Each structure stands twice: as structure tokens, then as C-alpha cells.
Amino acid sequence: MKNLKVWIIAGIGAGSSLLIFMMIIIMIIFNVNLNSSCDDSESAANNPTSATGASGSWEKKGSKAYNTAKEVFDFWVKKGMSGAGAAGIVGNIGGAENTGFVLDQKEIGGGSGGGLYQFTPYTKYLNDPKSDKSWSAQNQSEVVISLEPGTVKSYLSRTKTSSPGDAATNWMNMYERPSEKAKESTNGARRSAAEKFYEMFGGASITANESILGGTVDGANAGEQAQSDEESVNCGDDSTSVPGSWIWPFKSVPKSGPSLDTAQKFGNDGGFRTNSFHDGVDFGDATYNGDIHAVHGGKISKIVKPGEYGVSFYLVWETTDDGYGIAYQEFGNMDDIFVKEGDTVKTGDKIGVSRPGGQEYSHLHLGISKEKDLGKALGKSFTDDGTWLNPVDVIKKGLENSGAGD
Ligand SMILES: [Zn+2]
Incomplete structure (x- = not known):
């Protein structure tokens, strides 16, 4: 869903003033050679x-x-x-x-x-x-x-x-x-x-x-x-579950919401992606990393592998009884995913892990759609027609309604 995350991570790491400078450089370089020094x-x-x-x-x-x-x-x-x-x-x-x-x-x-x-x-x-x-x-x-x-x-x-x-x-x-x-x-x-x-x-x-x-x-x-041993992988940690409510995917996100730059935010991304549309939110690993928690309870309907649906990395697709499709994505390998297809997860259960380190794809892209059909939702990845919702708005509203999360 995104291809400029490396720039974002680099920018965060370098500090906010440098970030602005880098963004300008990015804009210049982007048109010349996307890969000139990415990795x-x-x-x-x-x-x-x-x-x-x-x-x-x-x-x-x-x-x-x-x-x-x-x-x-x-x-x-x-x-x-x-x-x-x-x-x-x-x-x-x-x-x-x-x-x-x-x-x-x-x-x-x-x-x-x-x-x-x-x-x-x-x-x-x-x-x-x-x-x-x-x-x-x-x-x-x-x-x-x-x-x-x-x-x-x-x-x-x-x-x-x-x-x-x-x-x-x-x-x-x-x-x-x-x-x-x-x-x-x-x-x-x-x-x-x-x-x-x-x-x-x-x-x-x-x-x-x-x-x-x-x-x-x-x-x-x-x-x-350190990686999670397969033996120790668990599909849920009851102590962090808050059934029915919504929470942020990382514990480090304050209740008021994540701090994001333009390219990480939902919606108009400043021109980086097709149609300048970002269909979710990117939690950069320099700021947010570690265990990724289910933002809402539901069922793990599908784990998409690289190459399927035009997706480059692993994507966990959760569907909920109240009508949402939720995408957790850009996992580099299966060992970073703690759930399997068919699992039921409660709010707060561990979906997987995003590892810090500034590697190109070590971030969480969180997408929330009102379309539960994975193919249909991904078909609208770059279309701002209401299929994809702003995850920040959805979670904030959910937090208010449930009064949960801190
Ligand atoms: Zn993204």
C-alpha cells in the first residue's frame, strides 16, 4: 500500500527539522530515482x-x-x-x-x-x-x-x-x-x-x-x-483483552491518538501514492513498535501472502461482526504474525509484532474498511470512495463510546 515508508522512518529518526528538509529532498529525488539510496x-x-x-x-x-x-x-x-x-x-x-x-x-x-x-x-x-x-x-x-x-x-x-x-x-x-x-x-x-x-x-x-x-x-x-520462538507463539493474551471495544494497535500510542506525518496519515498523502490516497495509517517503527494488538474483536479471515492480491508483504485480514474489515500489514515474514486463519481475536489480543530497527518495511499499515470482502476492499486501495475509513477516527470514536483504553 505504500512505498515510501523508508523515507518516513529516516525522517523520524533524524528529527523533525531534518524531516522537513528530507521531505523536500524526497520530492526531488522521487521523480528521478525512487531507489537511489533507499536500502x-x-x-x-x-x-x-x-x-x-x-x-x-x-x-x-x-x-x-x-x-x-x-x-x-x-x-x-x-x-x-x-x-x-x-x-x-x-x-x-x-x-x-x-x-x-x-x-x-x-x-x-x-x-x-x-x-x-x-x-x-x-x-x-x-x-x-x-x-x-x-x-x-x-x-x-x-x-x-x-x-x-x-x-x-x-x-x-x-x-x-x-x-x-x-x-x-x-x-x-x-x-x-x-x-x-x-x-x-x-x-x-x-x-x-x-x-x-x-x-x-x-x-x-x-x-x-x-x-x-x-x-x-x-x-x-x-x-x-530476538525473535519469537514458534513454540511460544500465542494467539491471544487475555490480560490485554477488552472485548467489544476499540484500542490503538500499540501500547505506546496515547489515548489521544498517534502522531503522524502527512505521508503516514489516512487520506491525502501529499502526492506519494497512486491518486495521492493512503487507505490507512502507517505507524512508523521508530515511534511505534513491538506487539501489535487487535484494535477490535473479530475473526482472522485470511492471511495474505506476498504475491496474492497484488500485496508485497504478509497481510492479516480480520473481519468483525459489526461490519468492518481490518488490515494489519507489511509483515516481512510469518514468524512476526501470531495468529492464524480462523482464529477469533478479542480487542487487545496480539496479532503480531513490528520490530524496531529502521528496515524498510518494519512498520504497521493499519487499514479499516467497511467492506468485509478482502478482494473488494483491496480493489479500492487507491480509491477514496468511502470503502476505506480513517482508522484514527474509527478508533477514537470507539474509545469514546466504550470509555476504555488508556
Ligand atoms: Zn500505509
């Missing part, structure tokens, strides 16, 4: 053919690129990845991120990222406690685990039995997190590279061993990257 992988990803020669070379046995690719593949297999899981990671590097497998590659096009995994800025690699500053394939991979243990662990779990192509898409969504535009243009290259690596390195005969990385992750796990 850690775009310059390379937008230009996947720029390294065609190098890209060809990883297919040649014995070449430097081939050897590095094999080293990366073997690293992840040793960590317990399936052949497909390891190929998915290597396929992302060879298919789009760093097609020449140049160990200390600086981001093509002048961005601040670098290395096999597009550490952004590249000093993120150098400054990690696990870094030996060698830029070796092995050490860079160690640092990836150090930086995002939860991501790596859930990726391993999700790719145990997947195809190499699906694994590549998963790694793109879960770790690389390029812009929507870069995703569209590079997903195919990432997938086909993963398939080639899978064949080249005998991926079919390698099965996953979750316990290896499980141990690694548990030992290394600390702080904000």
Missing part, C-alpha cells in the same frame, strides 16, 4: 546486469567467484541449512547482491553498503563484535548470524523442505529486504541463481539440521533481534 542492496540490485562478466564467472568451476560461492554455501550447510536454504542465500548474492562474489565489494553506485551481504553501512560488518575485519566469506557469514540470529534461525526453519527458488525469495524478504521495486526486478535472478547453485553444489542431498543453528542462535541471541 542496503538497491544499487546492486537495480543493476543486476552490471556485473555480467563476474556473474558468469561463478558458474565456472575453479574461478574465484565459484570458490567463494562454495565457501559461503559450505558455511551455511555446516550451520545446519538444507541444500536449498544454503543455495537460497548464495543465490541472493550471486543473483543480485554481489554477483562477482567480491569479498569487500563496496555498493555499486556509491551507496554505503558493502560486502557479500550488503552490510549497511559497510562498517556495520567491521564494528560487529564477531568481526575479525578480514572480510573473509566465513567471517562475514558469522557476522550475519551475530547481527540477525532470529532471522537466520527462522529462515533455516522455513527452508528445511522448500525449493531453492523459494528459499531465495525467503532470504530476500527476510534478510536482504530490498525495496519493492528492486524485489520485482531481481527476484527472478535470485531464484534462478539459487537453483543453479543447488545443482552445482549437490544441494539435493543435504538435509537441514535445526539443532546446530538453534544452539548457535540461543548462544548469540541478545537484544532487539
Whole structure:
């Protein structure tokens, strides 16, 4: 539903005066190149053919690129990845991120990222406690685990039995997190590279061993990257439930409502989206993050996966007995969603989590529609005809009527 969230997050993080400045810059840049510096992988990803020669070379046995690719593949297999899981990671590097497998590659096009995994800025690699500053394939991979243990662990779990192509898409969504535009243009290259690596390195005969990385992750796990274990996922926390009423999705939102900038607000967004219409509200993760609570009681009718209904990320669709369809969206992966289709949720139950960290899509887009039919509602995503309601108004009114929430 939105594609400029990265700018919003950057703006919030930089402070309000800088925000205004940045918005002006955004307006200028937007027309020139939406992706000029949005994220850690775009310059390379937008230009996947720029390294065609190098890209060809990883297919040649014995070449430097081939050897590095094999080293990366073997690293992840040793960590317990399936052949497909390891190929998915290597396929992302060879298919789009760093097609020449140049160990200390600086981001093509002048961005601040670098290395096999597009550490952004590249000093993120150098400054990690696990870094030996060698830029070796092995050490860079160690640092990836150090930086995002939860991501790596859930990726391993999700790719145990997947195809190499699906694994590549998963790694793109879960770790690389390029812009929507870069995703569209590079997903195919990432997938086909993963398939080639899978064949080249005998991926079919390698099965996953979750316990290896499980141990690694548990030992290394600390702080904000911690993920919810699947075992501990619960579909409701009764202590926070307020049946029948409305509440804000984050506990950090004051009763009077969230503070939002123009592009985050419902309605006229200042010209960022199709028809300048934003059909919901964006709660930027720099200000609002953590557990996402059901704003109203209802039923989880559908969890939309990326690619379905033209949606790029996971979307939780709740329908209510009093006639609303509620969209919680831009989840990067299923592990961040705590409900499943068919669940009944009460006001306040946990829907999922929005993780802080400023990554491109780590925000909550909340949409409230008077249309309970998902297809019909999404069909009006950019149409201001009353299908989509202003969530701030709906929740505020609900809070007043119920007298609940604080
Ligand atoms: Zn939005």
C-alpha cells in the first residue's frame, strides 16, 4: 500500500527539522530515482546486469567467484541449512547482491553498503563484535548470524523442505529486504541463481539440521533481534483483552491518538501514492513498535501472502461482526504474525509484532474498511470512495463510546 515508508522512518529518526528538509529532498529525488539510496542492496540490485562478466564467472568451476560461492554455501550447510536454504542465500548474492562474489565489494553506485551481504553501512560488518575485519566469506557469514540470529534461525526453519527458488525469495524478504521495486526486478535472478547453485553444489542431498543453528542462535541471541520462538507463539493474551471495544494497535500510542506525518496519515498523502490516497495509517517503527494488538474483536479471515492480491508483504485480514474489515500489514515474514486463519481475536489480543530497527518495511499499515470482502476492499486501495475509513477516527470514536483504553 505504500512505498515510501523508508523515507518516513529516516525522517523520524533524524528529527523533525531534518524531516522537513528530507521531505523536500524526497520530492526531488522521487521523480528521478525512487531507489537511489533507499536500502542496503538497491544499487546492486537495480543493476543486476552490471556485473555480467563476474556473474558468469561463478558458474565456472575453479574461478574465484565459484570458490567463494562454495565457501559461503559450505558455511551455511555446516550451520545446519538444507541444500536449498544454503543455495537460497548464495543465490541472493550471486543473483543480485554481489554477483562477482567480491569479498569487500563496496555498493555499486556509491551507496554505503558493502560486502557479500550488503552490510549497511559497510562498517556495520567491521564494528560487529564477531568481526575479525578480514572480510573473509566465513567471517562475514558469522557476522550475519551475530547481527540477525532470529532471522537466520527462522529462515533455516522455513527452508528445511522448500525449493531453492523459494528459499531465495525467503532470504530476500527476510534478510536482504530490498525495496519493492528492486524485489520485482531481481527476484527472478535470485531464484534462478539459487537453483543453479543447488545443482552445482549437490544441494539435493543435504538435509537441514535445526539443532546446530538453534544452539548457535540461543548462544548469540541478545537484544532487539530476538525473535519469537514458534513454540511460544500465542494467539491471544487475555490480560490485554477488552472485548467489544476499540484500542490503538500499540501500547505506546496515547489515548489521544498517534502522531503522524502527512505521508503516514489516512487520506491525502501529499502526492506519494497512486491518486495521492493512503487507505490507512502507517505507524512508523521508530515511534511505534513491538506487539501489535487487535484494535477490535473479530475473526482472522485470511492471511495474505506476498504475491496474492497484488500485496508485497504478509497481510492479516480480520473481519468483525459489526461490519468492518481490518488490515494489519507489511509483515516481512510469518514468524512476526501470531495468529492464524480462523482464529477469533478479542480487542487487545496480539496479532503480531513490528520490530524496531529502521528496515524498510518494519512498520504497521493499519487499514479499516467497511467492506468485509478482502478482494473488494483491496480493489479500492487507491480509491477514496468511502470503502476505506480513517482508522484514527474509527478508533477514537470507539474509545469514546466504550470509555476504555488508556
Ligand atoms: Zn500505509
